Amino acid sequence: DGGITQSPKYLFRKEGQNVTLSCEQNLNHDAMYWYRQDPGQGLRLIYYSQIVNDFQKGDIAEGYSVSREKKESFPLTVTSAQKNPTAFYLCATADSYNSPLHFGNGTRLTVT
Amino acid sequence: EDKVVQSPLSLVVHEGDTVTLNCSYEVTNFRSLLWYKQEKKAPTFLFMLTSSGIEKKSGRLSSILDKKELFSILNITATQTGDSAVYLCAVKPGTYKYIFGTGTRLKVLA
Numbered sequence: 001d002g003g004i005t006q007s008p009k010y011l012f013r014k015e016g017q018n019v020t021l022s023c024e025q026n027l028n029h030d031a032m033y034w035y036r037q038d039p040g041q042g043l044r045l046i047y048y049s050q051i052v053n054d055f056q057k058g059d060i061a062e063g064y065s066v067s068r069e070k071k072e073s074f075p076l077t078v079t080s081a082q083k084n085p086t087a088f089y090l091c092a093t094a095d096s097y098n099s100p101l102h103f104g105n106g107t108r109l110t111v112t
Numbered sequence: 113e114d115k116v117v118q119s120p121l122s123l124v125v126h127e128g129d130t131v132t133l134n135c136s137y138e139v140t141n142f143r144s145l146l147w148y149k150q151e152k153k154a155p156t157f158l159f160m161l162t163s164s165g166i167e168k169k170s171g172r173l174s175s176i177l178d179k180k181e182l183f184s185i186l187n188i189t190a191t192q193t194g195d196s197a198v199y200l201c202a203v204k205p206g207t208y209k210y211i212f213g214t215g216t217r218l219k220v221l222a
Contacts, residue, residue, distance in 0.1 A: 031208055040121075042200065042214035043155075057210070071195050076124075090154070094208075098143050101202070101210055103154040 002029065004066035004104035006091050007094045011109045013085075021107045023091030033092040033101065036060060048103065051072055078109065085111045114139040116203050118213035124222050129191050133199050133216045136183040141206030145177055145184050148200040150215070154202055160185070191220045 013019045026046045032048050035043040045058030049068040063082025068074055072089050078085045089101065092101040113119075132201045135145065148155035159168045159211045161177035161184060168175050177184045188195055198215040205211065 033210070035212075039222045040214060043202075043212040045209060048208060056208075097208070098204065100160050101145055101155075102157070103123075105153045 002057055003008055004091060004102060006089075006104035006107050008107060009105070011107055013109070014110050016080045018079050019109065021074065021078065021091075021109070023059055023074045023104060024072055025074075025104075026072060027093055027095065027102065028071070029093035029095040029102070030071070031094040032068065033088045033094070034074070034076045035092065036057075036063075037090060037106075038057065043109075046076065046089075072077055085109060102103050102110040114203070114205055114211050116201055116211050118199075118201050118214035118216050120216060122217040122219070124219045124221065125191055129217060129220075130189045131191060131216070132189075133158065133186040133201075134183060135186070135201030135213055136160065137201075137203045138182065139203050139205040139210075139211065142179065143204040144204060144206070146173055146202045146210070147175055147184075147186050148202065150198045150200055151196075158199075188218075191218075192222050193220050196220045 033048040034046040037043050044060050046064050047066045049055035055068050055073050055100045065077045090106045091104040116137045146160045147158040159175045164179040172189045175186045196219050198217050200215045201213045202210045
Protein backbone atom coordinates (compact mmCIF):
# COMPACT_ATOMS: atom_id res chain seq x y z
CA ASP A 1 0.00 0.00 0.00
CA GLY A 2 1.74 3.14 -1.19
CA GLY A 3 1.86 6.22 0.95
CA ILE A 4 3.51 8.48 3.45
CA THR A 5 3.79 7.35 7.05
CA GLN A 6 4.35 9.81 9.85
CA SER A 7 4.97 8.64 13.37
CA PRO A 8 4.05 9.02 16.08
CA LYS A 9 0.57 10.47 15.67
CA TYR A 10 0.77 12.31 18.99
CA LEU A 11 3.94 13.29 20.83
CA PHE A 12 4.41 14.93 24.20
CA ARG A 13 7.69 16.30 25.47
CA LYS A 14 9.04 18.47 28.21
CA GLU A 15 10.70 21.78 27.49
CA GLY A 16 14.43 21.45 26.90
CA GLN A 17 14.21 18.03 25.23
CA ASN A 18 14.96 17.31 21.59
CA VAL A 19 12.47 15.13 19.74
CA THR A 20 12.52 13.48 16.31
CA LEU A 21 9.48 13.09 14.07
CA SER A 22 9.55 10.30 11.54
CA CYS A 23 8.47 10.51 7.90
CA GLU A 24 8.76 7.50 5.59
CA GLN A 25 7.46 7.18 2.03
CA ASN A 26 7.21 4.32 -0.44
CA LEU A 27 5.98 6.40 -3.37
CA ASN A 28 9.50 6.68 -4.81
CA HIS A 29 9.17 10.46 -4.83
CA ASP A 30 12.33 12.54 -5.05
CA ALA A 31 11.23 15.63 -3.11
CA MET A 32 10.22 15.66 0.55
CA TYR A 33 8.97 18.52 2.71
CA TRP A 34 8.21 19.40 6.31
CA TYR A 35 5.47 21.90 7.10
CA ARG A 36 4.24 23.28 10.38
CA GLN A 37 0.57 24.16 10.84
CA ASP A 38 -0.71 26.47 13.58
CA PRO A 39 -4.31 27.61 13.98
CA GLY A 40 -5.10 30.49 11.63
CA GLN A 41 -1.64 30.48 10.01
CA GLY A 42 -1.87 27.92 7.24
CA LEU A 43 1.14 25.75 6.39
CA ARG A 44 4.65 27.14 6.82
CA LEU A 45 7.67 25.45 5.27
CA ILE A 46 10.38 24.26 7.64
CA TYR A 47 12.76 22.28 5.39
CA TYR A 48 12.66 20.56 2.04
CA SER A 49 14.85 18.11 0.18
CA GLN A 50 15.01 17.57 -3.56
CA ILE A 51 17.42 14.61 -3.51
CA VAL A 52 19.25 12.35 -1.09
CA ASN A 53 21.98 14.02 0.98
CA ASP A 54 20.72 17.50 0.11
CA PHE A 55 18.18 19.76 1.83
CA GLN A 56 17.30 23.45 2.04
CA LYS A 57 15.91 25.66 4.77
CA GLY A 58 12.38 26.87 4.42
CA ASP A 59 10.84 29.97 5.95
CA ILE A 60 10.94 28.86 9.60
CA ALA A 61 13.98 26.54 9.91
CA GLU A 62 15.35 27.97 13.15
CA GLY A 63 15.26 25.40 15.96
CA TYR A 64 14.79 22.47 13.57
CA SER A 65 17.13 20.05 11.82
CA VAL A 66 16.69 17.35 9.18
CA SER A 67 18.61 14.62 7.39
CA ARG A 68 18.07 12.83 4.07
CA GLU A 69 20.28 9.76 4.10
CA LYS A 70 17.78 7.63 2.21
CA LYS A 71 15.26 8.50 -0.48
CA GLU A 72 12.45 7.00 1.60
CA SER A 73 13.14 8.84 4.85
CA PHE A 74 13.20 12.50 5.94
CA PRO A 75 13.19 12.77 9.75
CA LEU A 76 12.68 16.13 11.47
CA THR A 77 14.30 16.94 14.81
CA VAL A 78 12.72 19.64 16.93
CA THR A 79 15.47 20.97 19.15
CA SER A 80 15.28 22.77 22.46
CA ALA A 81 16.19 25.95 20.56
CA GLN A 82 12.73 26.03 18.99
CA LYS A 83 10.89 28.53 21.18
CA ASN A 84 7.32 27.53 20.42
CA PRO A 85 7.32 23.93 19.17
CA THR A 86 3.74 22.96 20.00
CA ALA A 87 2.09 22.52 16.60
CA PHE A 88 0.83 20.07 13.99
CA TYR A 89 3.65 18.85 11.73
CA LEU A 90 2.99 17.60 8.21
CA CYS A 91 5.38 15.73 5.96
CA ALA A 92 4.80 15.83 2.20
CA THR A 93 6.35 14.45 -0.98
CA ALA A 94 6.30 15.29 -4.69
CA ASP A 95 7.44 13.12 -7.57
CA SER A 96 8.53 15.81 -10.00
CA TYR A 97 9.18 19.50 -10.29
CA ASN A 98 5.60 20.55 -11.03
CA SER A 99 3.43 17.88 -9.43
CA PRO A 100 1.03 18.12 -6.48
CA LEU A 101 2.22 17.56 -2.94
CA HIS A 102 1.08 14.38 -1.21
CA PHE A 103 0.75 14.59 2.57
CA GLY A 104 1.16 12.24 5.49
CA ASN A 105 -1.37 12.22 8.32
CA GLY A 106 0.71 14.46 10.53
CA THR A 107 2.20 14.43 14.02
CA ARG A 108 0.72 16.61 16.73
CA LEU A 109 3.51 17.72 19.07
CA THR A 110 2.75 19.17 22.49
CA VAL A 111 5.50 20.65 24.63
CA THR A 112 4.84 21.45 28.28
CA GLU B 113 7.86 38.59 -1.10
CA ASP B 114 5.75 35.72 -2.43
CA LYS B 115 2.33 35.48 -0.81
CA VAL B 116 -1.03 33.74 -1.10
CA VAL B 117 -4.20 35.23 0.40
CA GLN B 118 -7.44 33.33 0.82
CA SER B 119 -10.88 34.71 1.54
CA PRO B 120 -13.11 34.49 3.38
CA LEU B 121 -11.31 33.10 6.43
CA SER B 122 -14.41 31.21 7.44
CA LEU B 123 -17.87 30.56 6.09
CA VAL B 124 -21.04 28.93 7.41
CA VAL B 125 -23.70 27.77 4.96
CA HIS B 126 -26.66 25.41 4.85
CA GLU B 127 -26.81 22.17 2.91
CA GLY B 128 -27.70 22.79 -0.71
CA ASP B 129 -26.07 26.22 -0.87
CA THR B 130 -23.38 27.10 -3.41
CA VAL B 131 -20.11 28.55 -2.12
CA THR B 132 -17.21 30.34 -3.78
CA LEU B 133 -13.80 30.40 -2.16
CA ASN B 134 -11.16 32.87 -3.29
CA CYS B 135 -7.40 32.70 -3.60
CA SER B 136 -5.20 35.59 -4.77
CA TYR B 137 -1.47 35.46 -5.11
CA GLU B 138 1.70 37.40 -5.76
CA VAL B 139 4.65 35.19 -6.72
CA THR B 140 7.63 35.41 -9.00
CA ASN B 141 7.70 33.04 -11.95
CA PHE B 142 4.32 31.37 -11.37
CA ARG B 143 4.14 27.66 -12.24
CA SER B 144 0.87 26.33 -10.82
CA LEU B 145 -1.90 26.82 -8.28
CA LEU B 146 -3.25 23.95 -6.20
CA TRP B 147 -6.35 23.42 -4.06
CA TYR B 148 -6.51 21.03 -1.12
CA LYS B 149 -9.24 19.93 1.30
CA GLN B 150 -8.21 19.33 4.90
CA GLU B 151 -10.51 17.63 7.36
CA LYS B 152 -8.93 16.21 10.49
CA LYS B 153 -5.40 15.57 9.35
CA ALA B 154 -3.76 15.18 5.92
CA PRO B 155 -4.72 17.71 3.22
CA THR B 156 -6.09 15.87 0.19
CA PHE B 157 -5.42 17.14 -3.31
CA LEU B 158 -8.34 18.58 -5.29
CA PHE B 159 -7.03 20.46 -8.33
CA MET B 160 -3.89 21.78 -9.96
CA LEU B 161 -4.29 24.72 -12.33
CA THR B 162 -1.65 25.99 -14.70
CA SER B 163 -3.55 27.72 -17.50
CA SER B 164 -5.94 30.67 -17.37
CA GLY B 165 -9.59 30.23 -18.16
CA ILE B 166 -9.69 26.45 -18.19
CA GLU B 167 -12.16 25.12 -15.65
CA LYS B 168 -11.36 21.93 -13.81
CA LYS B 169 -14.30 19.92 -12.45
CA SER B 170 -14.74 17.01 -10.10
CA GLY B 171 -18.32 16.25 -9.20
CA ARG B 172 -19.77 19.26 -7.40
CA LEU B 173 -16.39 20.99 -7.17
CA SER B 174 -14.87 23.18 -9.84
CA SER B 175 -12.02 25.65 -10.05
CA ILE B 176 -10.65 28.19 -12.47
CA LEU B 177 -7.53 30.32 -12.67
CA ASP B 178 -7.06 33.90 -13.88
CA LYS B 179 -3.35 34.52 -14.43
CA LYS B 180 -3.89 38.09 -15.55
CA GLU B 181 -5.70 39.11 -12.35
CA LEU B 182 -3.69 36.65 -10.22
CA PHE B 183 -6.49 34.75 -8.56
CA SER B 184 -8.39 31.50 -8.52
CA ILE B 185 -11.81 30.47 -7.27
CA LEU B 186 -13.07 27.15 -5.97
CA ASN B 187 -16.81 26.56 -6.35
CA ILE B 188 -18.80 23.97 -4.49
CA THR B 189 -22.41 23.47 -5.58
CA ALA B 190 -25.20 21.73 -3.64
CA THR B 191 -23.05 21.63 -0.52
CA GLN B 192 -23.25 18.69 1.88
CA THR B 193 -22.17 18.34 5.51
CA GLY B 194 -19.25 16.23 4.26
CA ASP B 195 -17.87 19.32 2.53
CA SER B 196 -17.13 20.85 5.94
CA ALA B 197 -13.36 21.28 6.05
CA VAL B 198 -10.53 23.76 5.67
CA TYR B 199 -9.78 24.49 2.02
CA LEU B 200 -6.17 25.37 1.31
CA CYS B 201 -4.78 27.15 -1.70
CA ALA B 202 -1.09 26.81 -2.61
CA VAL B 203 1.01 28.37 -5.34
CA LYS B 204 4.19 26.99 -6.82
CA PRO B 205 6.66 29.61 -8.07
CA GLY B 206 9.73 28.72 -10.09
CA THR B 207 11.36 26.73 -7.31
CA TYR B 208 10.68 23.53 -5.41
CA LYS B 209 8.73 25.47 -2.79
CA TYR B 210 4.93 25.50 -2.43
CA ILE B 211 3.47 28.58 -0.72
CA PHE B 212 0.22 28.13 1.17
CA GLY B 213 -2.52 30.55 2.14
CA THR B 214 -4.08 30.48 5.60
CA GLY B 215 -7.08 28.51 4.37
CA THR B 216 -10.86 28.99 4.39
CA ARG B 217 -12.79 27.10 7.05
CA LEU B 218 -16.14 25.97 5.63
CA LYS B 219 -18.92 24.65 7.83
CA VAL B 220 -22.02 23.21 6.19
CA LEU B 221 -25.07 22.92 8.44
CA ALA B 222 -27.68 20.21 7.94
